[in-house]
Amino acid sequence: MQGSYDYRAVVLSFLIAWFAAFVAIQLVGRVRGATTRQATTWIWAGGIAFGLGIWSMHFMGMLAFRLPVPMLYDVHMTALSVLPAVLSSVLALYVAGRLRRSFAQLLLSAMFMGLGICAMHYLGMNAITFTPSETYSPFWVVASVVVAIAVSLVALHLLTRFSWVESEPRFGVQIAASALMALGVCGMHYTGMAALQVGPDTFCLTRAGAVPGEQLSLVIVSIALLYLAAITIGSQRDLHASEQRFRALVDGAPNAMVIFGPDERISLANVEAERMLGYGRGGLVGKSVDELLPERVVPRDPEARERFLMVPRQIQLGGGRDLHCRRRDGVEIPIAVGLSPLTVLGRRVVIASIMDLTERKEAQARIERLAYFDALTGLPNRSSFENRLAEMLGESGGDGFGLIFADLDGFKEINDSLGHSAGDRVLTQIAHRLREGVGERGEVFRFGGDEFIILLPDGSPTRDAGIAEELIRRIAVPIWMESKQLGVTLSLGSVRHPEHGREMDGLVKRADIALYQAKSAGKNVHLCFRADMEESVTRRFTLLNDLRSAQELGQLALLYQPIIELRTRRIIGAEALVYWNHPQHGRITPATFIPVAEEHGLIESLGEWVLEEAVRQSAGWRARGLPPLRLAVNVSCAQFRDANRLRNAVDRVLRRHGYPADGLELEITERQIMRDPESSIATMKALSELGVAMSLDDFGTGYSSLGHLRDFPLRKLKIDQSFTEQIDRDAPGRAIVRAVVELGRNLGMQVVAEGVEREAQMGPLLASECAQAQGFLFGAPMPAAEFERRLLRPMTV
Ligand code: C2E
Ligand code: MG
Ligand code: MG
Numbered sequence: 001m002q003g004s005y006d007y008r009a010v011v012l013s014f015l016i017a018w019f020a021a022f023v024a025i026q027l028v029g030r031v032r033g034a035t036t037r038q039a040t041t042w043i044w045a046g047g048i049a050f051g052l053g054i055w056s057m058h059f060m061g062m063l064a065f066r067l068p069v070p071m072l073y074d075v076h077m078t079a080l081s082v083l084p085a086v087l088s089s090v091l092a093l094y095v096a097g098r099l100r101r102s103f104a105q106l107l108l109s110a111m112f113m114g115l116g117i118c119a120m121h122y123l124g125m126n127a128i129t130f131t132p133s134e135t136y137s138p139f140w141v142v143a144s145v146v147v148a149i150a151v152s153l154v155a156l157h158l159l160t161r162f163s164w165v166e167s168e169p170r171f172g173v174q175i176a177a178s179a180l181m182a183l184g185v186c187g188m189h190y191t192g193m194a195a196l197q198v199g200p201d202t203f204c205l206t207r208a209g210a211v212p213g214e215q216l217s218l219v220i221v222s223i224a225l226l227y228l229a230a231i232t233i234g235s236q237r238d239l240h241a242s243e244q245r246f247r248a249l250v251d252g253a254p255n256a257m258v259i260f261g262p263d264e265r266i267s268l269a270n271v272e273a274e275r276m277l278g279y280g281r282g283g284l285v286g287k288s289v290d291e292l293l294p295e296r297v298v299p300r301d302p303e304a305r306e307r308f309l310m311v312p313r314q315i316q317l318g319g320g321r322d323l324h325c326r327r328r329d330g331v332e333i334p335i336a337v338g339l340s341p342l343t344v345l346g347r348r349v350v351i352a353s354i355m356d357l358t359e360r361k362e363a364q365a366r367i368e369r370l371a372y373f374d375a376l377t378g379l380p381n382r383s384s385f386e387n388r389l390a391e392m393l394g395e396s397g398g399d400g401f402g403l404i405f406a407d408l409d410g411f412k413e414i415n416d417s418l419g420h421s422a423g424d425r426v427l428t429q430i431a432h433r434l435r436e437g438v439g440e441r442g443e444v445f446r447f448g449g450d451e452f453i454i455l456l457p458d459g460s461p462t463r464d465a466g467i468a469e470e471l472i473r474r475i476a477v478p479i480w481m482e483s484k485q486l487g488v489t490l491s492l493g494s495v496r497h498p499e500h501g502r503e504m505d506g507l508v509k510r511a512d513i514a515l516y517q518a519k520s521a522g523k524n525v526h527l528c529f530r531a532d533m534e535e536s537v538t539r540r541f542t543l544l545n546d547l548r549s550a551q552e553l554g555q556l557a558l559l560y561q562p563i564i565e566l567r568t569r570r571i572i573g574a575e576a577l578v579y580w581n582h583p584q585h586g587r588i589t590p591a592t593f594i595p596v597a598e599e600h601g602l603i604e605s606l607g608e609w610v611l612e613e614a615v616r617q618s619a620g621w622r623a624r625g626l627p628p629l630r631l632a633v634n635v636s637c638a639q640f641r642d643a644n645r646l647r648n649a650v651d652r653v654l655r656r657h658g659y660p661a662d663g664l665e666l667e668i669t670e671r672q673i674m675r676d677p678e679s680s681i682a683t684m685k686a687l688s689e690l691g692v693a694m695s696l697d698d699f700g701t702g703y704s705s706l707g708h709l710r711d712f713p714l715r716k717l718k719i720d721q722s723f724t725e726q727i728d729r730d731a732p733g734r735a736i737v738r739a740v741v742e743l744g745r746n747l748g749m750q751v752v753a754e755g756v757e758r759e760a761q762m763g764p765l766l767a768s769e770c771a772q773a774q775g776f777l778f779g780a781p782m783p784a785a786e787f788e789r790r791l792l793r794p795m796t797v
Helices: 007-033 036-064 075-097 103-126 138-162 171-195 213-252 271-277 302-309 358-372 382-394 411-418 420-441 461-476 504-520 531-550 590-599 603-623 637-641 643-657 670-675 677-690 706-711 731-747 759-767 784-792
Strands: 072-074 210-212 256-260 266-269 315-318 324-326 332-344 347-356 401-409 443-448 451-457 479-481 484-486 489-497 526-528 556-565 570-582 586-588 630-634 664-669 693-699 716-719 750-753
Touching (some): 007 075, 007 213, 072 075, 075 103, 075 138, 103 138, 103 171, 138 171, 213 266, 271 347, 382 443, 382 451, 382 504, 401 420, 401 461, 401 504, 411 420, 420 451, 420 461, 420 479, 461 489, 461 526, 489 504, 504 526, 531 590, 556 784, 570 603, 570 784, 603 630, 630 693, 643 664, 670 677, 670 693, 677 693, 677 706, 706 731
Parallel strands (some): 489 526, 630 664, 664 693, 693 716
Antiparallel strands (some): 072 210, 256 266, 324 332, 401 451, 401 489, 443 451, 479 484, 556 570, 570 586
């Protein structure tokens, strides 16, 4: 007896299998995204659903199978047959829910599952008691087992792989996959049915508990469908709830977060991310990662791209590395990103937690500016200079480079007299001028205080000198400050790499030496380093050391140079000049060591010693009845600045030796007095009160204005040697001397011509009515004993 099929029921059985497979696929996703405990719940719930699905499909299939006699099912056996279906489905979901599984595991699971389905099928068949007993074709039984295992393998493969590799489980793919699985399950069933062999007059015995197949199948199918529907709704609701919770969690996070999957599209972004990137609510969802990341950031190669974006474990990007992200308005902002891979609700995603580094970078830049730039002038500072120089030294070859050390002349006086804020303004102006002057040809650094360094890449000594000259010119342009004109000058010393050194220290030191020489040479000048400069500086240095003890060791001595009345050539005075009898270097002139003493604070005590010694000497001469002289003693501006100390020293010395104040004259050079005219006037007044006369030394070299000259309580002007030198040879020299004499007369001051060496100078000097003179013609500076002998001779020279 052969059965026939009711094809509508066949289709229905297929639909039931399809639905069950679809639900199973949905649930695998839930298993993946769940915690262990939740996963167990979902594996069982899903296993029962799929098992029930297969089971009910089986009975639907049975319903489709029509025998001429009604089929009766044993209820217990029927109920028992659900077990293998459910257990094998649980196994399937368990295997599929695990992310990493090997093919061997998959095959083994497929065999279990296949056997489970077969067990279900044949137990279900056994629930029908055919009389006489049915037989099974061995071929079709084996075929049905093979089909069951094959179906299970495909199903497991689809469950573990197909839908879940994609970030978005695509509905179409799910439908197709579940249809394939359903076809397999049906295939197994109908292969199994083909194995059934029943005789033509077979009938079903009514046993206790046996129910008609139609009724039972309908009940089973209904239960299965209800369960499937319930679990689908339950899972969807749970899905929704967990999604809500997840969204709330992400949204509440204080830092910007976006979530994207392997398709590189953003599926979720929190409020902070939208704010940071300039999007409205929900505006980021669906955007490609490419819209946020500049092209240079993400690799082009698809594999590298996948590795970069779909990180396998948590990593941090940015921070140290320059990572940027693009805002909606196109502006790129520096960011740091933490990427964490995660399976959320069954999807492989990456959570990007983004930190905006704009403020941090700005703060960093500010700190860097402070570290490498001078706050006052805005020029790069000493550290920058050192870095840059190290860099230039590292670049071998090329034409070498120039380094200029520049220092303002007399800046300390500006600071002292006008205050620090004026000093700051002057420095700012100077910095500006230097930068403009150097332009593209090099870089200007503030080395500290009023010192600047200029680095000139490539070039030549001639070009360096040209630039230095230009800077001198630019700086010399008067600076206007509170409607006052300030004359500032610049001294520069330069070196070239590699001629003058290959190391940083050597180069800077030699540029400094050249600068020092420029200062000594009268300032406002540029000098390029020469080897002999180093010697002179070293000498100067040892000189300083020796000078500290020179006074105590009695190495200082005074020489006296006669000052004469021109008309009569009578000695009317003497200038005391200090000399240093150095044990090794012999006699050292004051022009060499006085500036060193001034610079290193030795001049006050030295000056007081000179004053004491000179007055003692002159008082001695007077006491021995020698003609009274007016004695001239040089004082330095350092002594002049401390009016009280100088006044007291003078007063003390005069009293101690009972020397008349009007027999003493203090000489101060014009250049020194002009550094601070106001306080000089005060000191001069204090000294004049004692009755001591003041004379202005080296007149004509210090640019004093006539206005000032009138205010100084001076008795004498000493015309500098540079004017008297050529007086017999050139007319302008004569005119100047005459003008000075005239000026002196008008201001009530005596005029002395310095440095008279030749008889020939006498005529023009007398013609200009200059009253006094001093010079080698009348006598070079000489020791006291010799001067005394000169005094004792007839009073002329
Ligand atoms: P000064 O006060 O102008 O002194 C005159 C300088 O001219 C002296 O140089 C003297 O030797 C030099 N001299 C005199 N007649 C002639 C001449 O006919 N031809 C030439 N070529 N030179 C002549 P010296 O002794 O080397 O002194 C240089 C400067 O040192 C002085 O210039 C003075 O400013 C300073 N000085 C000397 N002694 C002292 C001192 O005790 N204290 C201070 N503060 N400065 C001093
Ligand atoms: Mg003098
Ligand atoms: Mg002089």
